[in-house]
Amino acid sequence: MEDTLVKSEIIKPENRVYKKTDLMTEKVLSYCPGCGHGTAHRIIMEVIEEMGLTEDTIGIAPVGCSVLAYEFMNVDMQQAAHGRAPALATAVKRLMPHKTVFTYQGDGDLAAIGTAETIHAANRGERITIIFINNGIYGMTGGQMAPTTLPGMKSSTSPYGRDLDMMGHPLKITELVAQLPGTHYVTRQAVHTPSNVRKTKKAIRKAFELQHQNVGMTFIEIVSNCNSGWKMTPVQANKWMVDNMFPFYPLGDIKVDGKMVEG
Amino acid sequence: MAKVKGDIVVDIERCKGCEVCIDTCPTGTIAMVDAVNGKGYHYMQNVNDACTGCTNCAIVCPDGVIEVYRVKV
Structure with a gap:
């Protein structure tokens, strides 16, 4: 039976089990090959589509590689000044409380120039969702050292590796915001394997659901790669991320239902 | 036992040849091809x-x- 099944009999609309969501525009992504941004964009849009929030979502694009997120996400978007996405999201959510509001920020945006906005929005318990892509480097501007760069990690401004005496320690901002009473759900995920993508998708869905229960800020960190900045192939970069990023930025829930996860 | 048979359609002009998908395939169905697309990237195909x-x-x-x-x- 299966021997007679030819390609044309399988490829029919009724047999389709996966297709890129229509909430991603047809524009070709500006990201480097293998960059986690594309996967992260797509699963956010899939969650919005599955929850039927297409008309009621406002996203805030940051400054960084994902500055053009509004070109790729086919929902209402705004673009904030560098690091100020949580402030803009605060305004949007307070003016339109029935909307689902999320910011999409990288580590150079959220953990460096936008630290004040992030911490205070979290501390005020704004009913927004922050999606934080952490690749430990300033990807867009040429791979400079970011606050999240690992100890000893080479970047274009730390060519001999990050020296903790001179450059300070990496910032675990996700653990930091989890300490604040305003956050309700804080988690760290990744998008480099199918199982991690599914877990991240569940986390995003949970965060969007919690947003409408008026319980506080939801914060999702996605540990991602920057193969161009790390000077590796995408597959090597993912492996390097598992071997080096995950021990320092362990995956899993950090705060659930307003309580820190013991671990 | 019920068997399933699948197939994929690849938009080769959008593929950037990152090869992240290759390792995730449990059946070794997909591989990079020697040809390049309009942007000059090798792309993946089911083989x-x-x-x-x-x-x-x-x-x-x-x-x-x-x-x-x-x-x-």
């Missing part, structure tokens, strides 16, 4: 009939270039 339509490749594809089809036989 045999072992596909089960598990959607792993499509889920990790950063550029969303893969459509997956599945039938029970």
Whole structure:
């Protein structure tokens, strides 16, 4: 039976089990090959589509590689000044409380120039969702050292590796915001394997659901790669991320239902 | 035992040849081809009939270039 099944009999609309969501525009992504941004964009849009929030979502694009997120996400978007996405999201959510509001920020945006906005929005318990892509480097501007760069990690401004005496320690901002009473759900995920993508998708869905229960800020960190900045192939970069990023930025829930996860 | 048979359709012009999907395929159905697309990237294609339509490749594809089809036989 299966021997007679030819390609044309399988490829029919009724047999389709996966297709890129229509909430991603047809524009070709500006990201480097293998960059986690594309996967992260797509699963956010899939969650919005599955929850039927297409008309009621406002996203805030940051400054960084994902500055053009509004070109790729086919929902209402705004673009904030560098690091100020949580402030803009605060305004949007307070003016339109029935909307689902999320910011999409990288580590150079959220953990460096936008630290004040992030911490205070979290501390005020704004009913927004922050999606934080952490690749430990300033990807867009040429791979400079970011606050999240690992100890000893080479970047274009730390060519001999990050020296903790001179450059300070990496910032675990996700653990930091989890300490604040305003956050309700804080988690760290990744998008480099199918199982991690599914877990991240569940986390995003949970965060969007919690947003409408008026319980506080939801914060999702996605540990991602920057193969161009790390000077590796995408597959090597993912492996390097598992071997080096995950021990320092362990995956899993950090705060659930307003309580820190013991671990 | 019910068997499933799958197939994929790749938008080769959007594929950037990152190869992230290759390792996720449990049946070794997909591989990079020597040819290049309009942007000069090598792209991935299904090279045999072992596909089960598990959607792993499509889920990790950063550029969303893969459509997956599945039938029970």
